[in-house]
Amino acid sequence: MTTTNGATAIDLKSVKVFYNDKLAVDDVNIPIYHNKITAFIGPSGCGKSTVLRSINRMNDLIPGARVEGQVLYHNKNLYGDNVDPVEVRRRIGMVFQKPNPFPKSIYDNVAYGPRLLGIRDRRTLDEIVERSIKGAYLWDEVKDDLKKSGLALSGGQQQRLCIARTIAVEPDVILMDEPASALDPIATQAIEELMRELVKQYTIVIVTHNMQQAQRVSDYTAFFSIRKAEETGGQERRWGVLGEYAPTDQLFSNPKAEETERYIRGEFG
Amino acid sequence: MQSELQIGRKSEVIAKALVNDADGSPRIEKRARLFDDFIRYVLLFCGIVSIFTTLGIVVVLGRESLLLFSTLDAQGQPVVTLGEFFFSTSWQPAGLKFGILPLLESTLMTSFVAMLVALPLGLGAAIYLSEYASPRVRGSLKPILEILAGIPTVVYGYFAVTFMTPLLQGVFGRDTVQFYNTASAGLVMGIMILPTIASMSEDALSAVPRNLREASYGLSATKFETISKVILPAALSGIVAAAIVGISRAVGETMIVALAAGAGPNWTMPPNFFVAAETITGHIARISGGDLSYNSVDYDSLFALGFALFIFTLGLNLLSRYITNRFREAYQ
Amino acid sequence: MAQRALSETRTAEDQAFARSLAARHFRGAVWERFFQAAIVIGIVALLALMFNTVNRIVGLVAVQEAIHPSEISDVPLEQLSAEQLAAILTERLPSGGRVLVRDGLLGGADYYNANNTLTMGQFLPDVTLPESVASKKLSELQPEDTQALFVAAMDKNTLLDEVYDQVVGRDVVGSWPLTASLFNRADIEAEIAADHPNATLQWNSWLDLQFLVDSMSNTPADTGIRTAFLGTIWVLLLTLLVSFPLGVGTALYLEEYSSGNNWLERFIETNIRNLAGVPSIIYGLLGLAIFVRTLESITQGRTVISAALTMALLILPVIIINAQEALRAVPPSIREASFGLGATKWQTIWNQVLPAAMPGILTGTILGMSRAIGETAPLIIIGAATFIVKDPNSPVSKFTVIPIQIYNWAKQPGGQYQDIAAAGIVLLLIVLLLFNATAIILRQRFRRSLSA
Numbered sequence A: 001m002t003t004t005n006g007a008t009a010i011d012l013k014s015v016k017v018f019y020n021d022k023l024a025v026d027d028v029n030i031p032i033y034h035n036k037i038t039a040f041i042g043p044s045g046c047g048k049s050t051v052l053r054s055i056n057r058m059n060d061l062i063p064g065a066r067v068e069g070q071v072l073y074h075n076k077n078l079y080g081d082n083v084d085p086v087e088v089r090r091r092i093g094m095v096f097q098k099p100n101p102f103p104k105s106i107y108d109n110v111a112y113g114p115r116l117l118g119i120r121d122r123r124t125l126d127e128i129v130e131r132s133i134k135g136a137y138l139w140d141e142v143k144d145d146l147k148k149s150g151l152a153l154s155g156g157q158q159q160r161l162c163i164a165r166t167i168a169v170e171p172d173v174i175l176m177d178e179p180a181s182a183l184d185p186i187a188t189q190a191i192e193e194l195m196r197e198l199v200k201q202y203t204i205v206i207v208t209h210n211m212q213q214a215q216r217v218s219d220y221t222a223f224f225s226i227r228k229a230e231e232t233g234g235q236e237r238r239w240g241v242l243g244e245y246a247p248t249d250q251l252f253s254n255p256k257a258e259e260t261e262r263y264i265r266g267e268f269g
Numbered sequence B: 001m002q003s004e005l006q007i008g009r010k011s012e013v014i015a016k017a018l019v020n021d022a023d024g025s026p027r028i029e030k031r032a033r034l035f036d037d038f039i040r041y042v043l044l045f046c047g048i049v050s051i052f053t054t055l056g057i058v059v060v061l062g063r064e065s066l067l068l069f070s071t072l073d074a075q076g077q078p079v080v081t082l083g084e085f086f087f088s089t090s091w092q093p094a095g096l097k098f099g100i101l102p103l104l105e106s107t108l109m110t111s112f113v114a115m116l117v118a119l120p121l122g123l124g125a126a127i128y129l130s131e132y133a134s135p136r137v138r139g140s141l142k143p144i145l146e147i148l149a150g151i152p153t154v155v156y157g158y159f160a161v162t163f164m165t166p167l168l169q170g171v172f173g174r175d176t177v178q179f180y181n182t183a184s185a186g187l188v189m190g191i192m193i194l195p196t197i198a199s200m201s202e203d204a205l206s207a208v209p210r211n212l213r214e215a216s217y218g219l220s221a222t223k224f225e226t227i228s229k230v231i232l233p234a235a236l237s238g239i240v241a242a243a244i245v246g247i248s249r250a251v252g253e254t255m256i257v258a259l260a261a262g263a264g265p266n267w268t269m270p271p272n273f274f275v276a277a278e279t280i281t282g283h284i285a286r287i288s289g290g291d292l293s294y295n296s297v298d299y300d301s302l303f304a305l306g307f308a309l310f311i312f313t314l315g316l317n318l319l320s321r322y323i324t325n326r327f328r329e330a331y332q
Numbered sequence C: 001m002a003q004r005a006l007s008e009t010r011t012a013e014d015q016a017f018a019r020s021l022a023a024r025h026f027r028g029a030v031w032e033r034f035f036q037a038a039i040v041i042g043i044v045a046l047l048a049l050m051f052n053t054v055n056r057i058v059g060l061v062a063v064q065e066a067i068h069p070s071e072i073s074d075v076p077l078e079q080l081s082a083e084q085l086a087a088i089l090t091e092r093l094p095s096g097g098r099v100l101v102r103d104g105l106l107g108g109a110d111y112y113n114a115n116n117t118l119t120m121g122q123f124l125p126d127v128t129l130p131e132s133v134a135s136k137k138l139s140e141l142q143p144e145d146t147q148a149l150f151v152a153a154m155d156k157n158t159l160l161d162e163v164y165d166q167v168v169g170r171d172v173v174g175s176w177p178l179t180a181s182l183f184n185r186a187d188i189e190a191e192i193a194a195d196h197p198n199a200t201l202q203w204n205s206w207l208d209l210q211f212l213v214d215s216m217s218n219t220p221a222d223t224g225i226r227t228a229f230l231g232t233i234w235v236l237l238l239t240l241l242v243s244f245p246l247g248v249g250t251a252l253y254l255e256e257y258s259s260g261n262n263w264l265e266r267f268i269e270t271n272i273r274n275l276a277g278v279p280s281i282i283y284g285l286l287g288l289a290i291f292v293r294t295l296e297s298i299t300q301g302r303t304v305i306s307a308a309l310t311m312a313l314l315i316l317p318v319i320i321i322n323a324q325e326a327l328r329a330v331p332p333s334i335r336e337a338s339f340g341l342g343a344t345k346w347q348t349i350w351n352q353v354l355p356a357a358m359p360g361i362l363t364g365t366i367l368g369m370s371r372a373i374g375e376t377a378p379l380i381i382i383g384a385a386t387f388i389v390k391d392p393n394s395p396v397s398k399f400t401v402i403p404i405q406i407y408n409w410a411k412q413p414g415g416q417y418q419d420i421a422a423a424g425i426v427l428l429l430i431v432l433l434l435f436n437a438t439a440i441i442l443r444q445r446f447r448r449s450l451s452a
Ligand SMILES: Nc1ncnc2c1ncn2[C@@H]1O[C@H](COP(=O)(O)OP(=O)(O)OP(=O)(O)O)[C@@H](O)[C@H]1O
Pocket: A019, A020, A024, A042, A043, A044, A045, A046, A047, A048, A049, A050, A051, A062, A209, A240
């Protein structure tokens, strides 16, 4: 997708996701711009996480999940027949909603990704670990005790450890699913500042429920909403659609769709 | 053009570790992961070993049983027909008599006595633990059941001959109670099975939803009324499943009966619980413990007994699981 | 007037209700006692079992001697040297001690008769013998040769035992459990005086060091559990070696690879649950037919390896089911994190899932092993040796195990065998206790490591 705003790292084209043949998200088209933060917002259950996880094929891990349409990355469709999800995930990293460090030392947490890439040299690993933890603004807090279990850190520190772990392999894109939702305001602020730093080097997609956060950190925002339909038999069918996509300022100051406006004013969701 | 932008920025070590196409764009195509595939097959093979175990059991038991039924005696007649096997009341390998009934009878007798002990006590213990005991009391009582469950059966067998049998003889008199008898074996077997029934029943009881209990108390039922009229019926299938597993354990139990029930098949009608009688398992253990030649009718007959035992316990276990599964669905 | 009538009927109803309520509560209380009693009976049974066993391992024994030691030697036998003890044996035993050589050193009458052309040196290649002895056949041995042979082939304790056994003829002619020994001593003494006037009463513990280190003997008082103990260790180790990788591999396949909706995977799963319920004696028959008979050329028949393979199949379901549970307890977030970093499935399992699940897997394995320690029936079927004095020293050794010995002793008539069986049981239970204590500690560690 060519736009005036520079290159896209990822292009979502007519993406549909199904869980066990039930449509969860319909027809999503979003460009993810390079070195920008793109935020996904929308009411609960509208499919933000689902779309996010389709970007690095994490959905493959869910039995019954199926993606249609195209996710273009370097002009290759990530859902092409011949694509190896393992390779995809080495290039497109992910940070999860709940901090999930491995039950291992801080050092081993961060060194895990590089080791997977076959890097074994101790000095190189030391360098990468230090650079990544510094990059996640965690260094000063843990530098004296890298042997400590990652689980012994506070929630905010754990999440920064997870970010350090992700940037240790220098992915092209970092996907973050509500990375600050489990954290207190101070830790949240630290993560937000970190994202603004990281975006100088990385492309970031973030899912958030917090409208202020989206406004503070993101450059582009995609608003998802829910469609409903009555099925025969009185049952309701719900699925998510892309409601509106625009540069963040524009979407919040001047939403085109009435639904977006109602959502950002806090009338539903 | 995009590729330049992204690859150039990576640090050298990482960039080197990743594979890129000639034009510098990331290579994300599938590549051979031989080791991963290999492991997958190794693990699948591990799983298949268990299938071979079952297959082995069926083939081995089936083949030797067939041999028994196709063995001919001096007159060219089969030594035993299926009908005789199941319906004749004499098991004397030396006299080429292979009627399972006397062995089956004592198997059922010991199991019956065992269930007479294990079912009420196991269920009672389960009710006490899940409905009456405080968490602290439960915490200290459950290990006792676990210890009982962990004691090897040969130890129970020893207990039967050195404690239960003298006790029975003391109570009923040595004239009535033979040293080897099915009652002693059955009683001790009941103690052995008690923990199994208790823990399975307790699971069933604690799976009964809270709101059912509350509804009952709301109708001013007493605790015991709630248990007997609401909780027990709701957990009934789980309890039945526990009882069936208990029966299957009793039928297949060997060491207790081998030590305490007696050596030598004995058809008693009406059943007498105080005389020696050999069960199916006891017979297999005694005969195979001696010098058994491989190509004899005796040898084959053990496998025929084993086959009958296998089918019987398998049926019980399948039935128990069927009942549990239906029960689970009922609450979801 | 009408009001009073009404209130009267009300009180009557209330009384009836109160009465029935009291009855309902009473019924409840009675049943509660019954439920309580069920637990109490379980505890009593456990205590009775423990007491009944322990009661028999310590108590009085009546010892009778054919010749008093003072008739043999002026100093106590314990103070004699090996040479002196050997001399006593040569002097006092029939045919100059050659019978003892045959039965004690050359493997018994049957074995000797089959090989009676061999010399001592050929019979006992491991023993350094004087040349004059080594070159002789059994029939050619002179008393001084026999004596030299005894000194070379037996240590002092064995010699002492043999003197007591063969010469002094020390014989335990009666034994009593602890309670009887403590509270009924007078009766016991009267009984001894009547039946064995030469016997003396003394305290004895059947579970002692000698019981642990001695190999089997025909007399319960001299028998030991050493061979069976070593047999148990051999069988357990080989069982572990086979069942652990197979069990964990199966669990990994079912939990991590299987999608659960393919018939093969569902069949494996169901099959394992069924195998868990198959009586152990059936595994014995399977082992007899497959490992002992069909694979005899590899396993050498009724050997340690046949037993271990049988036992491995038996505890496989236990290990698998527990390992599956341990794998399920590993939070999915750990797997997601690993996959998210571009790990392959096996990398994720090997680096993250297995280490996290390992304490749980080990706990389950220990449970399986403690099952294997106590299992007796399958080994009886595949034919563990009932009397064997040679320590197992390879996978194809003949063997016996502790529970088999308990079974054999418990089967014998005579109180002393029951006592020695009790000693075996206490040993078995101690081993089990150690195993389970380890399992409990591991389980707690497991809970902590996944939650901290
Ligand atoms: N593993 C799954 N299996 C089946 N359906 C799923 C699964 N995960 C999500 N869904 C369904 O897909 C829809 C979108 O879910 P998703 O988690 O993507 O929403 P979300 O926007 O991230 O919500 P939230 O804000 O609560 O995180 C929901 O209707 C949900 O029920």
